Amino acid sequence: MTGTPAVVPANGAVLSVADLRVSIGGREIVRGVSFDVRPGQTLGIVGESGSGKSMTVLAATGLLDAPGARVTGSSLITGTDGGAPTQLIGAAERTLRRVHGDRVGFVFQDPSTSLNPVLTLERQISESLETHRGMTRRAARTRALDLLTAVGIPDPERRLDGYPHQLSGGQRQRVMIAIALACDPTLLIADEPTTALDVTTQAQIVELVRALQQERGTAVVWISHDLGLIGQVADDVTVLRQGEAVEQQPVLGVFDAPRHAYTRQLLDARPLLGQSAPPPADASGAALLTVESLDVRFAVTGPTGRSVVHAVDDVSFTVRRGRTLGVVGESGSGKSTIAGALTGLVRPRAGAARLDGEDLLAGRGASGRRLRRRVAMVFQDPFSSLNGRSTIGTSIAEPLRVHRLTASGAAERARIAELLELVDLSGDYVDRYPHELSGGQRQRVSIARALALEPDLVILDESTASLDVSIQARVLELLLRLQAELGLTYLFIAHDLGVVQRMSHDVLVLRGGRTVEHRPAADLFADPREEYTRALLDAVPPVRPRAAQAG
Amino acid sequence: MTQVDPTAGSAAGSAVGPGAGSALFAATVGLAGNAPPRAGAWRLFRDNPVSVAAALVLLVVLVVGLVGRWVAPYGINAVDVANALQPPSGAHWFGTDDLGRDVFSRVLVATQVSLRVAFVSVAFALVVGVGVGVVAGYRGGWLDTVLMRVVDVMFAFPVLLLALAIIAVLGPGTTTTILAIGIVYTPIFARVARASALSVRVEPFVQVSQTMGTPSGYILRRHVLPGVSGPVIVQTSLSVAFAILSEAALSFLGLGVQPPEPSWGRMLFDAQGFLGLAWWMSVFPGLAIFVSVLAFNLIGDGIRDVLDPRQRTLLQARRSTRVPGRRRAARTGGAA
Structure with a gap:
């Protein structure tokens, strides 16, 4: 594998x-796995969860500390000032620490x-x-100040004595980058550094790392499950699958001439802009759900006293059948x-929500229970939205039993099998436990459970956001098919505009609890009126890698 | 290095760089709080020699408790003043007491009495405590506040003092002892169950049930109770050990099990005056208490190691990080 043509030799x-x-x-x-990281260049390592991408990099840098893990092979890092390279595999603690x-x-x-x-940010950066570097506290502080300025933290002088909780997620990641770059390392390892961040923040972090890299000549290893993102950051790409490097090429080659079928699959699964939703299941366009002036506030008791978070501020929208x-x-x-x-989990302060004319927010007790049947929700996290102690069958049976939708016994079993079939799972899954299933399969079970209610409206709250891109693509296909077959109405919550465009007929853009835009999808994507919508659209990784645009 | 179960992968998470490691292993291994009944649990328990030894000892104690009354060579009240205060011998393995009664027979029968008091009182504490704790934790609000303040008040009393007060009101006797110990241990179960119920309540699968209109009773039964079972099982085992001690203490004060019925504590009470004359009168019942309490404690620890993945993870992480330096290196990425 060392001889893969595109990668420069080890020296x-x-x-x-x-x-x-x-x-x-x-x-x-x-x-x-073999790879080389060239000075000043970025190696992108892409693969799905469980492909061993983090494991590879942790092992290569001597950070892997799993009990019973056996690491073999070679990993050489260049010495300081042209000194002899250091072998990191099996290196002594002292060496690794240095x-x-x-x-x-x-x-x-x-x-x-x-x-x-x-700890204050200063302590963490100067450690x-x-x-x-054996710097004095004062010298380290000056350097820390420079670093915070370099990563674009506003008012760095004051922030030095601040604590992490005073920063936003994106700012914290900037501080992490400052810490990582403190000693001017020759190599920066970034393991899914933007996955927990918002799309616009992700774009900023990508720019930041690029700028710092050009300025300092740092080599970067960027790990991500998102090939679109890798296209924006990487010069060379290694595609990992089940612990094997199935493809190693410069980024343009990966996008233009993928050699391995799996790479093509990853490319095809990317949620891209420009794919519009299929025609609606109901052409009439009649409103099913009307929400008017919804207002939700949370009282938050913090160490500094009580405050009110205005989570939803005067939001109105309609969902058409x-x-x-x-x-x-x-x-x-x-x-x-x-x-x-x-769905009754949160009590709004004001506003109205009418489903077919029936007040969704009023119901308590028995009438509330009947209302709950009409709106089903699929949550984001496929791992925690199923009870790990119940079999799949029991989980799906819950809505059936609670609302007495089938007779118990054979009828119930038949209905569960039918629901599983609807989401492309075989009947054997009934007796399995969630931990035996993959994330995509679990999410299918969650969808089946939601459908068991025979709801009018299905709320999909980031339901595909934690899935790998290829799995996400398949679950989205399933959702579209179910909508066409069963005439379902979806409220599709997501942060990824590519996915939203693929799924939606109408779009509601929110920011800070307020409506930014609420228009038919075709209009909105063709001509976004608001600047914020345009910023969101710009943050979606384009079809072509950055290298292609550069020329 | 011992061979490590692959499911123990998350151990590494806490040791490696905080962000990457734990997320990575939790994802690949799927070990979270919402853990399924693991097939490996029994094996983990079996592989721990201390737990196995404790289980064997407990088995012996339980068998003695069940059949002791029938295999005892002498009657518990077979007074034989002529042979009083005899040291251990072939005829009287544990010697005889001041009335010439066979200590061995009395220890066998006392096993049953002491265990019955311990089990029934802990069962009482378990049912009431878990009920209170789960409802308080799941419902929250004013009900939680009221129930937990009552529990706090009960906690504020020293255990024996509270038991003494209850006995003072109801009069001494086996039933009163059971009730007193049961009431004293109820708050512990309430706390343990509430803490678990609080964490289960915010699990997304409970929220899913709420959005589906599932009644609270169903959610409590199906989702919350199984979720609290792990810590409660551990607490049960530990509480039985303490209940045995409490019974012994109360009986030793003459307030627990009343004569002629023997219990371990009662026998110690009777032996008080003969410590110098007849060591066997106190040593054997004392040993019985020591062995059973130790066994229940060890088995409780063993179960916790198996059932509570976080505790186990910490243990194994500690075992695997021989050099603290690596942790430090990872702290460049900050220590969580």
């Missing part, structure tokens, strides 16, 4: 990994847990400066709160 590479293998408990998770934070910097996925909440209303917004836009209000 000259910042990090040169050869025949890396990781096995845990007798199972080989990384199977002989390399980590000094020659290699790390940025991980979740900026809210990667920062220490009880590695003091250990590796047999069609999909896409609700788009970033975190904090109030889109999930609207779903909560419509």
Whole structure:
């Protein structure tokens, strides 16, 4: 594998990994992966969850600390100032400690847990400066200030003495980047650094890393499940599948002439702009759900006293029968709160929601229970939205039993099998437990459970957001098919505009709990009126990689 | 390094860089709080020699408790003053007491009495405590506040003092002892169950049920109760150990099990005056208490290691990180 033509030979590479293998408990998770990271260039490692991409990079940098893990192969990092390269596989703790934070910097996925909440930003940035560079506290502070300025934190002087919780998610990730770059490492490892962030923030972080990289000549390894994003950041791409590198090419080659079928599959599964939704299941366009001036506030008791969060502020919209209303917004836009209000999880302060003329917000007790049957919801996380202690059959049976939709016994079993078949799962799944299923399969079970209610409206709250792109594409297909077959009406909540365009007939754009735009999808995507909508559209990774635009 | 179960992967998560590791392993292995009944649980338990030993000891104690009354060589009240205070011998394995009664027979019968008091009182505490805790935790609001303040008040009393007060009101006796110990241990179960119910309540699968209009009773039965079962099982085992001790303490004060019925604590009470004369009168019932309490405690710890993945993860993570330096290196990415 070392001889893959596109990759320069090991000499000259910042990090040169050869025949890396990781096995845990007798199972080989990384199977002989080799790659080189060239100075000043970005290597994108792309693959689905479980493909071993994080494992590969953790093992290659000596950070993998799983009990019983066996790592073999070679991983050489260039020495400082042209010194001899250091072997990281099987290296002593002392050696690794000298390399980590000094020659290699790390940025991980979740900026809210990667920062220490009880230390000031200054302490966290200067830690590695003091250990590796032997800087004095004062010198380290000056450097920390420079770094915060470089990563674009507003008012850096004041922020130095601040704590992580005072920052937004995007700002925290900027601070993580500052920490990673503190010692001017030759290599920056970014493991899904933007996955937990909003789309517009993601675009900013991508720009930031690019700018810093050009300025400092840092080599970057960028891990992501999103090939579209990799296209925006990478110079070379390694596609991992089940611990094997199935394709290694410069980014243009991957996009223009993918050699492996799996790469083509990943390319096809990308949610791109420009695919409009199929014709609605009901052409009449009559309103099914009308929401007027919905207003939701939460009282938040924090350490500094009580405050009120205005989660949804005077939002009105209609969902037409047999069609999909896409609700788009970033975190904090109030889109999930609207779903909560419509399903009785959240009590709105004011406003009205009428489903076929019936007040959705009024019902309590028995009449409320009947209303709950008419609106079903599929949640985002396929892992926690099914009770891990119940079989699939029991989970789907719950709505049937609660609303007495079938007789018990044989009729119930038949109905469960029918529902499973509807979502393309075989009847054997009835007796399985959620942990035996993949994320996509679990989400299908959640959809089947929602359909068991025979609802008028199905709310899909980021229902495909935590799935791998190829799985997401298949679940979206399923949802479209079900809509056509059963004449379902969807309220489709998502942050990814490509997905929203594929699914929706009407779109509602939210920001900070307020309506930005509410128009038919075709109009909105053809001619976005509001600047915010345009910003969201610009943040969607384009079809072609950045390298292609550069010329 | 011992061979490691692949399902234990998440152990590494806490040791590696916080963000990457834990997310990665939780995702690949699927070990979360919402854990399914794992097939490996029994194997994990079986592989722990301490748990197995404790289980075997408990089995012996339980069998003795069940059949002791019938296999005892002498009657518990077979007074034989002529042979009083005899040291252990072939005829009297554990010797005889001040009235010439066979200590061995009395320990066998006392096993049943002590275990019955412990089991019934813990069962009472379990049913009432879990009921209160689950309802308080799931419903929340004023009901939670009221129930938990009552529990706090009960917690504020020293265990024995509260039991003494209850006995003072109801008069001493086996039933009163059971009730007293049961009431004393109820708040612990209420706290444990409430804590688990609070965390289960916000699980998305409970929210799904709420959006489907599932009645609270169904949610409690199907989702919340199974969710609290793990910690409650552990607490049960530990509480039985403490209940045995409490019964012994109350009986030792002469307030628990009343003569002529023997219990371990009662026998210690009777042996008080003969500590120097006849060590066997106190040592054997004392040993019985020691062995059973230790066994219940160890088995409780063993079950917790198996049922509570987070505790287990910590244990294994501690075992696997031999060099603390690696953690430090990962802290470049911040320590969580």
